[in-house]
Amino acid sequence: MVETLIRFYRIIELLENSSELRLKDIADSLDIDKSTVHRFLKTLLKYNFVKINPSNKKYSLGLKFLNIATKLIDSIDIRNIAHPYLIELEEISNETIHLTTFDGKRVVYIDKIESREPIRMYSRIGNIAPINCTAAGKVILAFQQEGVVNSIIESLDFIPLTKNTILNKEEFIRALQDVRKVGYAIDNSEHEENICCIAAPIRDYSREVKYAISISAIRTRMDLTKLITFKNILIDKANKISSELGFI
Numbered sequence: 376m377v378e379t380l381i382r383f384y385r386i387i388e389l390l391e392n393s394s395e396l397r398l399k400d401i402a403d404s405l406d407i408d409k410s411t412v413h414r415f416l417k418t419l420l421k422y423n424f425v426k427i428n429p430s431n432k433k434y435s436l437g438l439k440f441l442n443i444a445t446k447l448i449d450s451i452d453i454r455n456i457a458h459p460y461l462i463e464l465e466e467i468s469n470e471t472i473h474l475t476t477f478d479g480k481r482v483v484y485i486d487k488i489e490s491r492e493p494i495r496m497y498s499r500i501g502n503i504a505p506i507n508c509t510a511a512g513k514v515i516l517a518f519q520q521e522g523v524v525n526s527i528i529e530s531l532d533f534i535p536l537t538k539n540t541i542l543n544k545e546e547f548i549r550a551l552q553d554v555r556k557v558g559y560a561i562d563n564s565e566h567e568e569n570i571c572c573i574a575a576p577i578r579d580y581s582r583e584v585k586y587a588i589s590i591s592a593i594r595t596r597m598d599l600t601k602l603i604t605f606k607n608i609l610i611d612k613a614n615k616i617s618s619e620l621g622f623i
Contacts, residue, residue: 382407386415387436390425395433444501453586454486456619457577460612461488461588468605470592475511475574476585478503480527482512485586504566507531507547508540510574511587514560517551518576518584524551539565559606562591563599571599573606575613580621588613 385405390396398416402409416434419425423439454474461472465488474486481503506512506527516524533542541547554560562572574589590609592602 382411382415383419386412386419387424390434390436393435395428395431395435397431397433401434441501453577453616453620457586457588457616458486460616461486464488464588464590464605464609464612465490467608468590468592468602470590470597470602473511473589473591475504475515475587475589477506477512477515480530481506482509482515482587490592505531505534505536507533508536508562508565510560510562510572511589512560513550513554513562514574514576514587515584517554517560518578536566537564537568539563541565557606558610560587561599561603564594569594571597571602573599573602573609575606575610576617577613577620578617578622582622586616588616 382405386401389401389404396404398409398413401407401416402412405412416425416427419437420427423437425434426437427434453476457474461474464472469490471490472488473484475482476485477483482505484500484502484504487500504512506516516527519527528544528547531544531547533544533547534540535542541550550560559573559575562570562574564571566572570591571594572589572591574587576584577586577588578584579586588609590602590605592598
């Protein structure tokens, strides 16, 4: 039973990180024979956890996960508390504001206020992003317990997404140390080439950092140097949200 569940999870995790995959691609990646993978996929198809593109016979995640994610997001009170502050930040900075949480390995966007500027960035509520190359990821991870930090760092692949992506453990550890010193994190076009970002931690009644609030900007409109001028306002809004969550 446990082995079966692990195989289901491995298939889902593989599809999560890919747009579409053929049966053979899945079998080869997981080192499981095609007939076994096909049997698992048939079950996942039945319950809408995966779907198949009829034109190319490739598999991808199904709408069931979107339904689950939506219900999870709707159940989080943090959005109701933080949303007015997100609006205020957008009005002050005129840039895109995100509220994110942490799923153990990545950050998840749970709320967003879009910039009023004509050129906008691509991000959606429910999207996930790496910890090591996002401001929100760094600022959440930096304030976790040492054991959690070390465990997650050891599991990171440090895949280069841009020329500025941090690619080794030592540099990333130094970046987290800097975050703890200054109280906020930066993304200097490390996740996306033309996007820079700053993020501040949100603490709850348990004093743990489970969320982050960030300002993201398109570099041609506002570079990182200009964006950092909003750091005090960003930290102030994060602290007010923390206070409403019971942090003293």
